[in-house]
Amino acid sequence: PGVVDVFAIPAGVAVVAESYWRARRAADRVQARWSEGATGLDSAALRASYRRRLDSPGKVQRDDGDAEGALRSGARVLEAIYELPFLAHATLEPQNATARVADGRCEVWAPTQAPGLAREVIRRITGFDEAAIVIHQTLLGGGFGRRLEQDYIIEAVHIALRVPRPVKVVWSREDDTRHDVYRPMATTRVRAALSSEGKLVGWSQRVATQALTAAVIPDWLPAIVPGAVPGSLKGLLARGARVAMAGGVVADESGAEGAADLAYAVPNVRVEHAVVTPGVPVGFWRSVGYSHNTFVTECFLDEVAHALGRDPYELRRELLAGAPRHLAALDLAARQAGWGQPLPPGVFRGIAQARAFRTACAQVAEVSVHGSSIRVHRVVAAVDCGLVVNPDIVRAQIEGGIVFGLSAALRQAITLTRGRVDQGNFHDFELLRMHECPRIEVHLVPSDEPPTGVGEPGVPPIGPAVANAVFRATGRLTGPPRGRARGAGAAAAARSPG
Template sequence: MGGGFGRKSRADWAVQTALLAQKVGRPIKLIWTREEDVRQDYYRPAVLSRFRAALDANGRPTAWENTYVEKMEPVEAPVIPYAVGARDIGAVSSPTHIPYGAWRSVDHSSHGFFVESFIDELAAAANQDPVVYRDSLLEEQPRLRAVLRRAQEESSWGSDLGPNRGRGVALQESFGSIVAHVVEVTVADDQVKVDRVVSAADPGFAISPDGFVAQIESGIIYGLTAALYGEITIENGRAKQSNFTDYPALRMSAAPEIEVHVINSGYAIGGAGEPGTPGIAPALANAIFDATGKRLRRLPIEGQSFNA
């Protein structure tokens, strides 16, 4: 019972418990302190990605080049829903000798941040609205286009938010479900307040609508925590962070208003527990760009300057 978010796929704690029970000759209950838990983890792998693209006179991509530097070849890298012309996608392995494991939405989280951030950059380079630009590249993807348009409608996309505020969008398919997020932020003195998240989600068919919405909401909060604060630094072979004092989580007082709009499209039933996470970081970063003119190309966001 309870959430593992990928950590339960590793059984080192079970082996440790068995060895200790064998040593003392009776059943035991092993409980790690939070400090032990944070410092003995299998971490989300660090990933780097480089992009280049060519645009025609109308701002549409005619060529797309993308190289990943990661622990292994990212299986999601070739999966780009947009019509981007000729593609050259590759990967370079870069072992770090840091234990890595599954993380909620696995490689979709990094892939979504990269692609949806870069598509936003292309929209800006083409001097086009980010939603309109994405929509124009989804002519052969009616299901994704429908989700994007629903998020556009429900979020009142294009309405004026006022000074120091911004709105960003991201669209991601993962685990058979499609989710579009629109994030609204207020930025002042290099501090970000996430005001509102409006999401449209198509799982094919939501068997338990309330449960599905709860999972998407959970994925949003999980993704915002990682995007804002989620950093593990290794020094002298060990993690510096140890508890919520230096590895914070998003508090209820800082949580945004969240709306989730479910689309029952009739396609094959997809997942619920993970698809809410991948698109939230790029939508947040794109909202910060809209508010400040500063493009963020790394995570987490905390500690970065937003001066354009």
């Protein structure tokens, strides 16, 4: 009762009913036959294939001096492999959109981060002129890059073309988790050459990860190319760019950002992006490539400091002497955190910094470890984002980024078994709870420079800051320190469980 229609759409089977729950219950009863797809795809096999990819050269993203020569002649060489998992966006509001198609017009209400792109994909589906397509952009309910994708809008429009009334598509939490466009998995080999004088003289970093821009450019490029360009030519440009980036012919900077722009004064640096194509859908995730590359560079630099018998903060100060904005944020965070001052027994500090999206952010984390339980007590952040117009907004964004990054570092990973995502809801892809959040202090570096971004730069440093504290407490880490930290019609899509 209450079911209006059931029919196939390109993404699966649409079940249209008078309310969401009637649609959801009916969708759960749909008996659909699905192709098994890439059933051999699982996390263990992917880890092995990514490690093998590290044995072959990648697309060079930075090549200063002679890093290989420095490694051959160095008095001591350090090497590590770091593994970072796929991650879902886990927006609190699942994907949803309302669409109405009538009288040669299409109206859509959706929490999209890219209304221009939404209009372009609707134009392709309906054939309507852009003037006949209206996008009502609602509040996001959490975006983090997920709502740059248009899949949920595409579903709503396809259904609205068949149903003569407004239709609202709502994804279940399980749909949202298992059909995300994920933060790419990354496996990185990094090597450092140390001189007999105790100097860091060489740095080599090869990251095996997907070409993220190549994954999104087929949809994005036609939306940003001028309307006078014929649609067939737009499509040709998009396909050509995707093939060039996915094959490593053209550099996809997203794969190496946070590594290729290493700010530390090392005379010999080489960074490569070794492109992999596992077939897992990926998309922009809050801070993009900085989210995994900063983890690697900042954790490995602590290993360098340990090998040299140096304080990790003091080593960073020395290597950032030529990067004044990085250095100002680093000094402010260390000073406000009381770096070097005694802590209670069992509590350790870790430090990390990055300059993402033209904003320098340094963080100090105070952490204790009890068995497999990691507790983050306090985080001190310092930010140079240029001229600050509204300090409370800046602090709120950095605080949100820290909690987002802590959830990823302590709790989250997307894994695959026989081609299917193992996680489905917040019980197995967890967010940090309010009572588990540390005390967070955000300090702003005074500046008259033009304002820069604050939505994403709070994310990259927090994972390595915590990992470096855990390293000081327990020993080396080569991955995130995951552990327990204490009117309209409605439609639901039945999707393949893969």
